[in-house]
Amino acid sequence: MTSNRPGPWLLGLVVCVVVGAGAPAWSQARVAARYAVTAQDLAAGEAALASLAVRGRAPTTGYARERFGQAWADVDRNGCDTRNDVLRRDLMQTVVQDCVVQRGTLDDPYTGAPIPFARGPDSAAVQIDHVVALSDAWQKGAQGWTPAAREAFANDPANLLAVDGPANQEKGAGDAATWLPPNRGYRCVYALRQVRVKAAYGLWVTAAERDALDRELGRCVVGVG
Numbered sequence: 001m002t003s004n005r006p007g008p009w010l011l012g013l014v015v016c017v018v019v020g021a022g023a024p025a026w027s028q029a030r031v032a033a034r035y036a037v038t039a040q041d042l043a044a045g046e047a048a049l050a051s052l053a054v055r056g057r058a059p060t061t062g063y064a065r066e067r068f069g070q071a072w073a074d075v076d077r078n079g080c081d082t083r084n085d086v087l088r089r090d091l092m093q094t095v096v097q098d099c100v101v102q103r104g105t106l107d108d109p110y111t112g113a114p115i116p117f118a119r120g121p122d123s124a125a126v127q128i129d130h131v132v133a134l135s136d137a138w139q140k141g142a143q144g145w146t147p148a149a150r151e152a153f154a155n156d157p158a159n160l161l162a163v164d165g166p167a168n169q170e171k172g173a174g175d176a177a178t179w180l181p182p183n184r185g186y187r188c189v190y191a192l193r194q195v196r197v198k199a200a201y202g203l204w205v206t207a208a209e210r211d212a213l214d215r216e217l218g219r220c221v222v223g224v225g
Contacts, residue, residue: 036224056206070151087126111182134153
């Protein structure tokens, strides 16, 4: 089995990242509205979810990070590794030296909090998350891919986000049935990314995962205008 690379419609999914963490319940609708999606994006996400096969989770037997190639390879041959490509894309006010992001500020989508980034002992405060975790992908179809296809998936910017380090560690290899961003307003965009990546690569979902994704898509706020 080989993977299908996502097209421009997936890479063009715009993520709006704002607001602080810990919003009270009465403000959740306002927070969600700041992450509003277009009707077109929502319809595409719903269609993608409907297209996903529903199966049980395969065992993790044989999984290792190395099965997805070198971590943060320069797959696009632009001279910069994938980690620094994503940091440069997602951080604001970046200072870059020889392709390496030295510092910047992240408006974290998972917590809603601003996080300063500085390369050095505390650089793990900002980590690069595989929105569809590699281990989850392995258990839902990726173990049948070629090594080249797995490396492409692991470095695909459509499946990568710079996020809060502790939140990323808490997520681990969880799917939508076991973990969602604590920033509730962002969950719609997160679900859209998950279903569209899984559809693009022919991965499947469990029944519980499908239900969780369907629930979050049902809570999306569609922007006006």
